[in-house]
Amino acid sequence: MAPKRPSDFEQQVLLAVWRLEDGAYGASVRDELEARTGSRVTQGAVYTTLIRLEKKAMLQSRLSDPTPVRGGRAKRLFSITERGRAGVLQVRRAMNRLWEGLPTADPAPRESG
Amino acid sequence: MPRSPRIARILLRLLLPAGVRDGFVGDLEERFQREAVDDPVRARRSYWKDVLSPSILRLRKEVRGMPLPPGTPPGSTRGDGRMTALLADLTFALRMLAKAPAFTIVAVLSLALGIGPNTAIFSLVDAALLQDWGVPEPEEIVDVYSLTDDGQYFYTxxxxxxxxxxxxxxxxxxxxxxxxxxxxxxxxxxxxxxxxxxxxxxxxxxxxxxxxxxxxxxxxxxxxxxxxxxxxxxxxxxxxxxxxxxxxxxxxxxxxxxxxxxxxxxxxxxxxxxxxxxxxxxxxxxxxxxxxxxxxxxxxxxxxxxxxxxxxxxxxxxxxxxxxxxxxxxxxxxxxxLAIGAVNLGEVRLHPNFDGTIGAMAALLFVAVGLVLLVACVNLASFLLARATDRRKEMAIRVAMGAGRGAILRQLLVEALVLAALGGLVGLVLGMLASRVLVGVEPPIDLPLDLDVGLNGRILLFTGGASLLAALIFGLTPALEATRAPVASTLRDESGSSGGRRKGRARGVLVAAQMALSTVLLFGAALFLRSLQAATSLEVGFDTGPAAVVAVDPWASEMSADEQEIFARDLIRRVASMPGVEQLGVTSRMPLDLGTINTTFLIPGVEPPPNADRHVLEYASISPGYLATMGIEVVEGRAFVDTDDEPESAARVALLSRAAAERFWPGESAVGRVMHRGGDPERAVTVVGVVGDARIWSLTEAPRPYMYLPLSQGGFGRYFLVARTPMAPPELAADIQVEAKQLRPDVLVSEVGTMDDHLGYIYFLPRMAAAMLTLVGILALILACIGLYGMVSYTVARRTREVGIRMALGAEGGVVVGMVVKRGLTVVAIGGLLGIAAAFVLGSTLDRFLIGVAGLDPVAMLLAPLTLFGLSAIAAYLPARRVSRVDPVEALRAE
Structure with a gap:
């Protein structure tokens, strides 16, 4: 069964985790999202989506060692799974097909790296 | 290192399950530390924004039932259990109440009507009796009075x-x-x-x-x-x-x-x-x-x-x-x-003479409003009992799924507490409003009343306590009852009959109890209304009809005795000729007023009372027109005439009340007798007439020996002008004040009013008591009728099938309605009878508060249950009517 297509915000979160590779956890994902999309999101929204995606097996998580700047608390590190990658790619392909032949007045932000 | 907001962290710990707590809080902390370097205030604000965001609740939901991530240290679920369960109970309770808004509104309002009066009375008592004197270490202060023979504390x-x-x-x-x-x-x-x-x-x-x-x-x-x-x-x-x-x-x-x-x-x-x-x-x-x-x-x-x-x-x-x-x-x-009475200030609330009476009155009011709260509680218990019956299946499923009895009890008590908290909150608002209104009803005497009925910690504590008590009273019985439901049979057959009947009977008992309590309160209200009626129709010995009453106080200005007299005579002459003045009387003291003036005598041939050197008589100095203006009749001899008030004949004549004449010369005529004022034969006065007794101090006193002297005997320092008029008395009173001020701008006119204003003070307490108890009685009656209405509606709903069968077999709609109403009214009758029995016991203790009626007044005894029965018949009939509209086919198919 093909995975259910991720929603807009889920796609954003999946992409942010993918980009961050090994360093994806709540705070860094939030920073990445805010930096790239230019709009503010709440920690709760980010975390809820992370947990939901983990339940959908598009992400997986593990606990890191505690760090002092976090008041001695561990980070919950997330990484994207095969299924997660397939999900965003599938959406992208569909979107690309839809955009074919249309003017790109507002080009998508450039990917770096 | 800056600290993130502590309360927000505690809130997070309560809200978030262990699985995500550490990661989430850590993430927030990290961001906070970064932002705090630039702007700690903004960092705190954004931290709070994140904690209070609704997304936290979505996260909570999302996490539920999720396995803990690998690497979670053991024991990190600590503190999860009880708090979270209570929180869950709370959210569940709120959701249950939100789902049944009609029930919630009726329940909260009922409770608020029960708690509100308690808060109102408490805040009054708090303002009048529980404030301290503002004196450090009051228990080191001893007040010293002289003590009268009858145990009253007096000045010395x-x-x-x-x-x-x-x-x-x-x-x-x-x-x-x-x-x-x-x-x-x-x-x-x-x-x-x-x-x-x-x-x-x-x-x-x-x-x-x-x-x-x-x-x-x-x-x-x-x-x-x-x-x-x-x-x-x-x-x-x-x-x-x-x-x-x-x-x-x-x-x-x-x-x-x-x-x-x-x-x-x-x-x-x-x-x-x-x-x-x-x-x-x-x-x-x-x-x-x-x-x-x-x-x-x-x-x-x-x-x-x-x-x-x-x-x-x-x-x-x-x-x-x-x-x-x-x-x-x-x-x-x-x-x-002389006897000295010493009282420790730490033990004085208002004044040693009044503390007992006022305390008893406060207690009476507390009992009354306490009963209203009880009626409200019984109402809720009865509602919850009905709901418990409806929710039997839910409870049975919970038990079957492994919920312990304790968990269910806790859930139901939390629901009761939430209701009580809401009711208490609304009640607090109602009560504070009511107490404002009550204090606004200032007693009609010119006293600087200084009652502070603002909200304070004691009032909050009291209302909170009353609500908690209410929750326990109305929540416990239905909760215990609910946990007793037999699981298997309930799940098998929803309309389980034996438990239903038992609950039906329990509701009947509760409604009967309400009716009994309401009867007692209605009886109290009827008693105090009768007392007020008796007080206002009591014969006081003078004409209480419309008149302007104006008090003039030349003593309080810089005036010599001669100036006072000239001013008084001038003023009286001018007022007498004012348009609209039909009759004018002047007196140094009004009957039924505060304060007292007395003088002492030796009377040739009449011994002073034991333990006293002289006779003491209260008196008023009056103008010749006063008795006629006040409608006080001359029984024997004559009234004063103008010549009695002239300086050369002053102090020669006096009038006695019938009671005074009777005391000194029983069975004989007092006219022509001589009395020595201050024991001085030089100041002898001759009694020229005997007049009717007027009530002097209180409505209920026995006729009091009293004397009248001409106005020139000390009547020019402070006096009242009483004017009968076909005009509106307040207008005339204002005109008289203007006249006085024109004559002397610096004179103090301390009262500008009417006969009704003057008597207002003596009727104040009976009026307040009657108004408050009537209000309380009506509240109880409304609450009890809501309870009865609920019970009958419920019976109707539960007995649809039975009614359907009866109607199918040919029973008339009216007969069926009668059957249901009869059952309701039987409960009312039982309650009413119990209430009357209680009223018999309580009535005689109320004697001390009543004027002109006995505590066991038969009219009040009859009035209370009749009112109750009349209104309950309506409360029972309205829902019962629905029975006759039952369609037999529908009713039978529904099963």
């Missing part, structure tokens, strides 16, 4: 003060004296009566009270008579009448027509020693009495307060004071014996 003499200051040094560090005295303070050209205390120079020191601004009295300010016109004003007077003038200390105000320098303002919490709810406006040195109290016997008008020495008990002080009383009696040549 200056000589006693001298003896105490000489001879009670063992008991007291120091003793101060105070005399209550009104004064005319002129602010901005308008004179008004103010309540004052004339005090010894050490008064504030003995009480341990320091001025909030300026200073209190110096010893030399109380050393010589009439030399130091200085005053200390109360905080309230400063704020309300002196406009909170910041430069008040050192300024002058006109007191009784003379400038007095304000030397200080008392602290807000100290309201003087008259009574906590009756604030003192000003304090002046007692040695200013020649100016401030020229006609009063300040000598016999005092009470003393002493601060006990370390380790001296009130008992010990009492013994020393008794010895002083003995010394006083020894040196006095009077046959009357």
């Amino acid at each position: 003499y200056y000589r006693v003060y001298e003896l105490i200051t000489e001879g009670a040094n063992d008991a007291f560090v120091d003793v101060a004296a105070s005399a209550q005295q009104t004064g005319n303070i002129d602010v901005g050209g308008e004179g008004r009566l103010a309540m004052g205390e004339l005090v010894t120079g050490n008064y504030f020191d003995v009480l341990g009270v320091q001025a909030a601004q300026g200073r209190t009295f110096l010893p030399e300010e109380d050393a010589t008579p009439g030399t130091h016109p200085v005053v200390v004003v109360s905080d309230r007077y400063w704020k309300t009448r002196l406009g909170a003038d910041p430069d008040v200390v050192g300024s002058d105000l006109r007191l009784n027509g003379r400038p007095y320098t304000v030397i200080g303002v008392a602290p807000e919490e100290f309201r003087g020693r008259i009574a906590p709810g009756l604030g003192t406006d000003f304090w002046a040195p007692i040695r200013m009495y020649p100016h401030l109290a020229p006609n009063q016997m300040t000598n016999g008008n005092l009470f003393f307060m002493g601060r006990l020495r370390n380790g001296v008990t009130t008992e010990r002080a009492r013994a020393i004071l008794d010895a002083i009383a003995a010394r006083y009696n020894e040196e006095s040549e009077s046959r009357s014996e």
Whole structure:
């Protein structure tokens, strides 16, 4: 069964985790999202989506060692799974097909790296 | 390192399950630390924004049932269990209530109607009886009065003060004296009566009270008579009448027509020693009495307060004071014996004479409003019982799924507590509003009532306690009942009949209890209404019909005795010829007024009472027209005529009330007899007439011996003008005031009103009591009818099938309705009978509060259950009507 297509915000979160590779956890994902999309999101929204995606097996998580700047608390590190990658790619392909032949007045932000 | 907001962190810990807590809080902390480097305030704000965001609740939901991530240390679920379960109960309870808004609204309003009156009465009692005197260590202060034969505390003499200051040094560090005295303070050209205390120079020191601004009295300010016109004003007077003038200390105000320098303002919490709810406006040195109290016997008008020495008990002080009383009696040549009454201030609420009565009244009101709360609680218990029946299946499923009895009990109690909290909150608002209204109903006497009914910790605590108690009363029974449901049979057959019938009976008992309580309260209301009716129709011995009543107080201005007399005669002549004045009477004292004036006599041939040197009679000085104006009849002899009031014939004649004539010359005529005023044959008066008895002090007193003297006998310092008129009396009263002010702008006109205003004070308590108990009775009745309505509706709903069968078999709709109503009214009848029985027991204890009716008044006994029955019949009929509309086919198919 093909995975259910991720929603807009889920796609954003999946992409942010993918980009961050090994360093994806709540705070860094939030920073990445805010930096790239230019709009503010709440920690709760980010975390809820992370947990939901983990339940959908598009992400997986593990606990890191505690760090002092976090008041001695561990980070919950997330990484994207095969299924997660397939999900965003599938959406992208569909979107690309839809955009074919249309003017790109507002080009998508450039990917770096 | 900056700290993230602690409360927000605690909130997060409560809200988030262990699985995500550490990661989430850590993420927030990290961001906070980064932002706090630039702007700690913004960092805190954004931290809070994240914590309070609704997305947290979505996260909570998302996480539920998720496995913990690998690497979670063992034991990190600590603190999860109980708190989270309670939180879950709370959310569940709120959701259940939100799902049944009609039930919730009725339940919360019922409770609020029960709790509101309790809060209102408590806040009144709190304001009147529970505020302290604003005196440090009040239990070290002992108040000294003289004690009358019948145990009343009364003012005492200056000589006693001298003896105490000489001879009670063992008991007291120091003793101060105070005399209550009104004064005319002129602010901005308008004179008004103010309540004052004339005090010894050490008064504030003995009480341990320091001025909030300026200073209190110096010893030399109380050393010589009439030399130091200085005053200390109360905080309230400063704020309300002196406009909170910041430069008040050192300024002058006109007191009784003379400038007095304000030397200080008392602290807000100290309201003087008259009574906590009756604030003192000003304090002046007692040695200013020649100016401030020229006609009063300040000598016999005092009470003393002493601060006990370390380790001296009130008992010990009492013994020393008794010895002083003995010394006083020894040196006095009077046959009357002085007894001293000493009371510890820590034990005085208002005044030792009234504390008992007022306490009893407060208790009566508390019982009444407590019963209303009980009715409200029973209502809710009955609602919840019905709901419990409806929710049996839910409970059974919970038990089947493994919920313990405790968990279910907790869930139901939390629901009850949530209801109680909501009801308490609405009740608090209602109660505070009600108490504002009650205090707004000022007693119709010119007293500076100073009741502070603002919200305070005690009121919150009381309302919270009442709500908690209510939750336990109405929540426990249904909760216990619910946990008893047999699981298997309930799940198998929803309409389980045996439990249903048992609950039906339980509801019947609850409604009967409500009806009984309501009957008692309605009976109380009926009693006090009857008492009010009796009070207003009581024969008082004078004409209470419409009249203008104006009090003039020349004593409170700078006027010599001659000037006062000239002014009075001028004023009376002018008022008598004013348009609209049909009859005019002048008197130094109105009947049924506060205060007293008396004088002593020796009567040739009539012995004074035992323990007394002379006869004492209360009297009023009156104008010749007074008796006719007041409708007091002359029984024998004649009334005063104009010549009696002329200076050369003054003091020669007197009138006696029938009771006085009867006391001195029983069975004989009093006319022509001679009495020696003050025991002095030079001041002999001849009785020229006997007049009807008028009530002097109270509505219920036995006819009181009373005397009338011509106005020239001391009637020019303060007097009342009573004018009968075809005009509106208030208008005439205002005209009279204008006339007086035209004659002398500086004269104080302290009361401008009507006969109704004047009598308002004597009817005030009966009116208040009747109004409050009626309100309480109506509230109880409404609540009980809601309960009955609910019970009958419920019965109707549960018995649809039975009714359907009956109707299918040919029963008429009316008959079925009658059947349901009958069952409801049977419960009412049982409750009503129980209520009457209780009323029989309680009635006789109410005698002391009633005027003109007995506690076991048969009319009230009948009225209460009749009202109850009438209204309950409606409350039962309305839902019962629905039965006749049952369609038999539908009803039977529904099963």
